[in-house]
Amino acid sequence: MNPESPSTIYLDNNATTAVAPEVLEAMLPFLTTEYFNPSSVYERAKPAAQAVRRARETVAAFLGGAALEEVLFTSCATESVNATLHGAVRANPGRRHLVTTAVEHPAVYEVAKDLARGGFDVEFLPVDRAGRCDPRTLARALRPGETLLVAVMHANNETGVVFPVADLARLTKETDPSILFFTDATQTAGKVPLDMNGALREVDLLAFSGHKLYAPKGVGVLFARRGARLRPFLVGGHQESGRRAGTENVPYIAGLARACRLAQEDHDAVEARIRRLRDRLETGLRAAIPFVEVNGEGAERLPNTLNLSAHFIEGEGMLYELNDHGICASSGSACTSGSLEPSHVLRAMRVPFTAMHGSIRFSLGRYNTEAEIERVIEVFPGIVASLRRLSPYWDPAQNRPRPEAEAMMHAPPDAVG
Numbered sequence: 001m002n003p004e005s006p007s008t009i010y011l012d013n014n015a016t017t018a019v020a021p022e023v024l025e026a027m028l029p030f031l032t033t034e035y036f037n038p039s040s041v042y043e044r045a046k047p048a049a050q051a052v053r054r055a056r057e058t059v060a061a062f063l064g065g066a067a068l069e070e071v072l073f074t075s076c077a078t079e080s081v082n083a084t085l086h087g088a089v090r091a092n093p094g095r096r097h098l099v100t101t102a103v104e105h106p107a108v109y110e111v112a113k114d115l116a117r118g119g120f121d122v123e124f125l126p127v128d129r130a131g132r133c134d135p136r137t138l139a140r141a142l143r144p145g146e147t148l149l150v151a152v153m154h155a156n157n158e159t160g161v162v163f164p165v166a167d168l169a170r171l172t173k174e175t176d177p178s179i180l181f182f183t184d185a186t187q188t189a190g191k192v193p194l195d196m197n198g199a200l201r202e203v204d205l206l207a208f209s210g211h212k213l214y215a216p217k218g219v220g221v222l223f224a225r226r227g228a229r230l231r232p233f234l235v236g237g238h239q240e241s242g243r244r245a246g247t248e249n250v251p252y253i254a255g256l257a258r259a260c261r262l263a264q265e266d267h268d269a270v271e272a273r274i275r276r277l278r279d280r281l282e283t284g285l286r287a288a289i290p291f292v293e294v295n296g297e298g299a300e301r302l303p304n305t306l307n308l309s310a311h312f313i314e315g316e317g318m319l320y321e322l323n324d325h326g327i328c329a330s331s332g333s334a335c336t337s338g339s340l341e342p343s344h345v346l347r348a349m350r351v352p353f354t355a356m357h358g359s360i361r362f363s364l365g366r367y368n369t370e371a372e373i374e375r376v377i378e379v380f381p382g383i384v385a386s387l388r389r390l391s392p393y394w395d396p397a398q399n400r401p402r403p404e405a406e407a408m409m410h411a412p413p414d415a416v417g
């Protein structure tokens with residue numbers, strides 16, 4: 001339970017997390033007495049400069065002992081991604097081929113589509129029904145001497161499916177060591193170790209955002225390995241060694257560093273608890289709801305994420321009903337854009353038509369409790385049952401899908417239209 005809003009059951013931690021009390025405490029001096037610009041020369045500004053330096057050391061350690069100059073502070077993961085893709089394109093004009101996946105977060109997906117519209121040759125690797133990317137598709141896509149960059153997310157924000165980025169980076173480097181390998185680690189930072197000198201030593205560039213690991217919104221990280229050629233994205237002052245201009249956001253940077261330490265301090269215990277709660281939620285809901293499936297089943301998934309599809313209903317309806325019970329989750333539809341289009345991720349996974357609109361994502365975090373999970377298991381099956389009674393695909397008299405709807409359950413999305 002979020003200590004700040006006890007009546008809310010918050011199960012949308014992949015969207016954002018509460019700021020941890022320890023993080024807030026680390027930030028407060030720099031929002032109050034230590035407000036100075038870290039670039040100023042006078043003595044009173046020293047604590048601010050020191051805080052940024054210490055934060056960089058902490059984040060470098062969090063990234064498995066990265067070099068300090070490999071850690072850049074940004075405003076969010078989206079900025080880190082844009083700095084990477086646009087920075088790489090501008091620094092390496094001779095290469096115009098990029099490879100990414102069909103299931104990236106819009107922070108990558110939309111930039112890649114924009115580059116494609118601008119004349120770049122961009123390949124979107126497909127995923128299988130479980131949301132996995134087959135390394136053989138990457139091997140076929142790579143063009144030695146031509147490919148500039150490969151961007152594959154570390155874990156998917158909607159389904160929690162984890163990608164084997166260490167293997168994919170190795171494969172990329174074996175094909176052509178000058179191809180840059182980038183991973184969007186926004187959903188794994190704080191959940192999965194990011195060892196840039198160990199498992200991820202072949203990854204050149206990595207991005208994440210503070211607000212997915214209990215730091216505030218408005219601060220992010222770009223890891224850029226020594227030698228990775230990028231033109232600066234934000235040009236201006238000399239901050240971040242001239243590679244990202246703009247006065248450092250000292251309080252948020254201090255908070256982000258504290259969040260990285262917090263994630264490491266109690267990682268195993270927190271992860272085990274979250275996994276147990278997520279598994280309980282999954283088995284509880286599956287037992288109580290017929291015609292339901294787990295998106296990403298069979299793939300390695302983040303321990304905090306459960307993406308369920310209840311056939312024959314709309315995700316939006318479920319969200320509104322859950323909201324009435326004080327339960328926050330999210331759906332796979334692009335509801336924030338005002339459209340009810342199913343997500344590009346579920347489409348790429350070829351989730352059947354009858355399930356694609358009825359997807360819902362529960363994403364757990366360190367403050368969730370057993371009682372909250374039991375409450376969701378108590379109310380959610382009733383919500384699904386009542387929405388199904390209103391669905392044209394459902395026969396309320398028989399309390400089961402209409403035969404023609406049941407026949408569509410296993411059809412891929414484009415077979416139905």
Ligand code: PLP
Binds near residue numbers: 014153211
């Ligand atoms: N990448 C992934 C996988 C995400 O889940 C998100 C946010 O949901 C982002 C990038 C973008 O993060 P931000 O909005 O903090 O820039």
